[in-house]
Amino acid sequence: MSQEFLIQNSWLIALAVGSGLMLIWPILTKGGGTRVTVPQATLMLNQRKAVMVDIRDDDFVNNSGVVPNARRVAIKDLKDKAGTLAKTKETPLIVLCQTGARAGAAASVLKAAGYTDVFVLDGGLNAWKEAGMPVKKVQQAGDAPVKASQSKVKAGKK
Known part of the structure; x- marks a missing residue:
């Protein structure tokens, strides 16, 4: 039966x-990083002086723009340039890609490089834009990477 x-x-x-x-x-x-929402990432950027790391290739950046004050390192170069992203390995890093799918692998690379607080922006740049957060257009593919700074990210209005 x-x-x-x-x-x-x-x-x-x-x-x-x-x-x-x-x-x-x-x-x-999930990869190596804890997923955070856009509001959580904004709080971390403002209160904990986190660094946003944009791992997208130039084609995506040119089409979609960049988060102001984000550090741009293409995922293919991440292992070599991981040590240049923040002053200390304890600085929180928030990894960003277009949709949040590839950022987990990049977070694993950053953890292997010794960073202790690595996060993945859930939904990537698409979620950032949907939340009404600022995005800056890139002039041309050869532009220098946007440097991290101490300025605060303000919540956008929808």
Whole structure:
């Protein structure tokens, strides 16, 4: 009787297993950083002097713009330039990509480089824009990376 039940309801069992995998997928692909929302990232930038690290390639940056005061390091160069991102390894870093999907891998690289507080902006630049936060257009692909500074990020209005 149980074999018959399994055969007759195999699609329900497959659906249940698939749903379970979809629920744990974000946990499995999280990478090395704790995910933070745009409001949490804004607080960290203002109160803890966190550094936003933009890992997107020039094509994405030219099309979408950059977060003011973010440090730009393409993901392919991150391992070599990790030591130049902040004054100390205890400085919080918030990794940003376009959607939040590739930032987890970059956060793992930064943790391996010795940074202790590494975070991933959940939803990436898309979430930043949706929250009404400032984005600066880049003039041309060869522009120098935007340097981190002490200025405060103000919450945007939607």
